Amino acid sequence: MSKQRSDKPEIKPFEGPAGGWGSMRSVAEILPRERVSPDAIRQLARQNKPKGFACVSCAWPKPADHHPAEFCEEGAKATAWELTSLRTTPEFFEQHTLTELRGWSDYELEQHGRLTHPLRYDAASDRYLACSWEEAFDAIGTALRPLDPKSVAFYSSGRTSLEASYMYGLMARMFGNQNLPDSSNMCHESTSVGLKSAIGVPVGTTRLDDFKKCDAIFFFGQNVGSNAPRMLHDLRSARKRGVEIITFNPLKERGLERFTDPQNPIEMLTGGETAISTQYHQVKAGGDIAAITGIAKFLIEWDDAALESGGAQILDHDFIEQHTHDFIAFAETVRARDWADIERETGLAKSALEDAARVYARSKAVMAIYGMGLTQHVKGVENVRMVVNLLLMRGNIGKPGAGPTPVRGHSNVQGQRTVGITEKTELAPVEKLKELYGFDPPTEKGLDTVETCRGVIDGSVKAVIGLGGNFLRAVPETGAMEAAWPKLDLSVQIATKLNRNHLFAGKVTYLLPCLGRIEQDVQASGPQAVSVEDSSSCIHGSRGNATPASPHLLSEPRIVAELAKRILPPNPRVDWDSWVADYSRIRDAIEATYPAFFKDFNKRLFTPGGFWKGNKASERIWQTPSGKAEFFAPTGLNATGFTDAEGRYRLMTLRSNDQFNTTVYGYHDRFRGVKGTRDVLFINRADMTETGLTEGQIVALESDAGDGIVRRRDGLIVTPYDIPRGCLGAYYPEANVLMPVEHHAEESHVPAAKSVPVRITA
Incomplete structure (x- = not known):
């Protein structure tokens, strides 16, 4: 397995443009590294096209008049990453404890390949062991049912389809809470x-x-x-x-x-x-x-x-x-x-x-x-x-x-909010859900991402179910979160690949492997399609037809349905099995719940360029208390939430062009000229000189939040860069350790990762 990291990393300016031959070379490099099959390479021709599949990477709109290759460098990497022929089997866990695997990098964990079997954590051996799906679902239900619904969080990743998201949000509300933190809480x-x-x-x-x-x-x-x-x-x-x-x-x-x-x-x-x-x-x-x-x-x-x-x-x-x-x-x-x-x-x-x-x-x-x-x-x-x-x-x-x-x-972070993944009652169709399904949905605000983190740390959150994503790695306060996670009564992670979140087990822990969006999803009525919403509020169908990574994988809708049947009393108005048998029935349910957005959902599913769900503000209809668009008088000029002081810097956490969110595809941030490492501190040359630092020096960053908690990121290479004075850059998610859970946006609770107060130490 290629580790990509180097003992002698290269850091030198990149002179080329975006795109061009650099992009072509990057795609050409990842395909053999992932050992993708010729069929997997052919899948790129279907990416972001009508009757094809929606990219599992970003949510940028998919045009009706598409290009011959309607994918970018990052999208091609995401496809290769999902369709890799590398596998993480039960035999892998026979050779490695979770404690040992915590020493692996994010890249190494995911690079090992697709998960193939459902797994349960065995504390005695500190290993994952293969188990049957029935065993996993029954044990999860047994652990969840006695818990106070308010103590359970249902996290979901922005890659989750509209169909799975709708089912997941409905399951959480029928269980008794709106604790639905998601990727949007962290970003937008x-x-x-x-x-x-x-x-x-x-x-x-x-x-x-x-x-x-x-x-x-x-x-x-x-x-x-x-x-x-x-x-x-x-x-x-x-x-x-x-x-x-x-x-x-x-x-x-x-x-x-x-x-x-x-x-x-x-x-x-x-x-x-x-x-x-x-x-x-x-x-x-x-x-x-x-x-x-x-x-x-x-x-x-x-x-x-x-x-x-x-x-x-x-x-x-x-x-x-x-x-x-x-x-x-x-x-x-x-x-x-x-x-x-x-x-x-x-x-x-x-x-x-x-x-x-x-x-x-x-x-x-x-x-x-x-x-x-x-x-x-x-x-x-x-x-x-x-x-x-x-x-x-x-x-x-x-x-x-x-x-x-x-x-x-x-790719669907906006869409999952549209169909009910929200902790806010005012954004959920509570009365419609009551009418359709005959239960009293909770009206108390649920937990968002920051509140879930607080709950994990203080012990009020007893269980976390993760529908995709890498929650523990993506959130702030890394040290406290990793220390608190093993105290959970239950941790369930639904995933395609191994990531760092999976290495921290609760008292009962299951790792459930699912189909990827590009793979063929066959249910009782035949091959299925799913849907996503892009950044411009257009809805797109997505049909995978690649061979699944393992015959033991289940689809996200199937997993959600099986969990729902274990934790909820029977409801004659919700036929989970029927929904899984034919996803068009889930879309019918979405249309019934949100008729203004999803009229003729199934008929319009594969509209070239997607179908637009509508937007009143674009018609100059302002759905505000005043009935007009609201000007806002800013309270100040500084968005950081803290004042500048001698020795205090504004740290921005950054993504490399060799990663997407917490997924690291490699160690070559081509545009910033960094190869072989992610342990970099970008700093203005004048600040470097004034502080007495030298290029290539190894330093640490420490949080300067003023709350008395020591947060530290060691081993960073001082790298002069064209960045404003007083500002620093370091890679996400590794720099999350420096961010307090309470350093977040007012009102929205988004972690304030683009301006973290820090100091440089030797």
């Missing part, structure tokens, strides 16, 4: 809270077609080259027709600088490339509120002057008057901000913000694209609302080519 809940309060919907308002109609794009805190590379085709097309792209991001991410289209023979042969950003502003981590305030300040000042002189207005006053509320309070707050404070918090010159403001002022249709660089801050919800403020100032919501465009992570 700030979007759900911020957009909902501002424009009445918890999701973005744009679709792929808007890229053809905008004349400017403002980009905030998103790394397209690593996290949603297929978007580069849309950005490239926009740039070719003259669209200006204004980027605010602490790091110079290559995908936002320049791109060579691997599907363009001329560019590949000639080395041609497209410049993506027309302006690139390296704002300090946590400085986006200040940056947008600066842009807004220019717009308001110019508009004030125009009104005085009788010139052309800068702001869309008709839109503001008809469609918005509380603009005056927002404008007064912005006028009162001091430019010196704005420059200090952004790390940008006033003239740079003026350049951005001039583009916005002359543009007729603006899209605002953003990612976790906005949402994962203490003031993450305020970040989102500032983006909305900017758009509202010139009526850039509810018209072609304009609107907020949050870039979701996992």
Whole structure:
């Protein structure tokens, strides 16, 4: 097994573009490493296409007019990762204890291959032992039924299909709780809270077609080259027709600088490339509120002057008057901000913000694209609302080519919230569930991710069921969480591969292997299809036809149904077996529960480009208490939640372009020039010099949360990098050990992983 890590890692600048031959080489390298079969390689031709399968990686929309190869470097890696011929069998666990495996890296654990059999943990030998499915389901039911429902958390990953998610959420509510933490809690809940309060919907308002109609794009805190590379085709097309792209991001991410289209023979042969950003502003981590305030300040000042002189207005006053509320309070707050404070918090010159403001002022249709660089801050919800403020100032919501465009992570993380994976009663169709299934759904708010972590640590959470994902590795407070996990009465993890969460066992622990989305799923009525929702609120069918990794695997819907039958009393209105026999019946149930979103669900399942579930804000119908879109007066300029101090840095946790979320595909972060290691500390050269550090020096980071708890990440290689002063970068999830569970976004509880207070120690 290739370990990928090197005793002599290489760290040197990468000069090439995103895409191009570097992307082709990366894909060509992973295919033989995963020992994929010719059939598995052929599956790439079906990826993200009608009648094919939805990529198991990101949630970027799937176009109706698709490319010949509708997958990116990251998507190809995800497919190879799932269709690997490598296997983790019961014999593997005969050779390795869980204690020993904790010394393996995240890469090594998953690289060993697909899980093949259901497993139970044996404390006496500290090993997983093979067991039957019936034994596993019966034992889980026996352990769960006596527990107080409030003490059980049902976690789900964003890869889970709409069908499995609907069943899972229904099972949890019938069990008696809404403890449904999920991937969204860790990433984009700030979007759900911020957009909902501002424009009445918890999701973005744009679709792929808007890229053809905008004349400017403002980009905030998103790394397209690593996290949603297929978007580069849309950005490239926009740039070719003259669209200006204004980027605010602490790091110079290559995908936002320049791109060579691997599907363009001329560019590949000639080395041609497209410049993506027309302006690139390296704002300090946590400085986006200040940056947008600066842009807004220019717009308001110019508009004030125009009104005085009788010139052309800068702001869309008709839109503001008809469609918005509380603009005056927002404008007064912005006028009162001091430019010196704005420059200090952004790390940008006033003239740079003026350049951005001039583009916005002359543009007729603006899209605002953003990612976790906005949402994962203490003031993450305020970040989102500032983006909305900017758009509202010139009526850039509810018209072609304009609107907020949050870039979701996992392929169905938005969709599972749509069908009931939520801890919030107001987002769940409680009355409809009662009508359809004849039970009283819980109305008490459930546990989100942060609250689940608190419960695991303090012992109030007694059991965690994980439908996919790597919860223990993805969450903050790694040390305390790993120490507390063995105290759980029950830990059940449904997965395709071994990960670090599986190495920490509760008193009763089962590891249940499931089919992957790309694999053929045959039930009583024949081969089945599932569905997902992309970032633009379009629903897509997905049909796998690859040979399953093992004959012992069950589908996620089947596993959920078997668990439900063990932990719930019989209900004549819920025929779990019938649903598993034919997934179209699950979709009928989803349609009955959410008729406004899923009308004719089964008929429209494989609509090219997906079918849109609708969005009232895109029609300028504002489902807010005031009936209008809400301006928000920011409470300050700093989104980090802490003040700067001598020796304190703002740490951003980063993903490599050789990983997706907690899954590490390898040790080559090509765009940042790092190969053979993930133990890197990115630092501004001036900060490095001022602190007396030398390039290549080994240091540690310590949490500077001020709560008296020692949190430390050792063994980091000092690496000078083009990063704003006072900011640091280190790889996620390894850096999660530095993040307190209480360092999270206000209102949304998203862990504030993009601005963690730390200090450097020798």
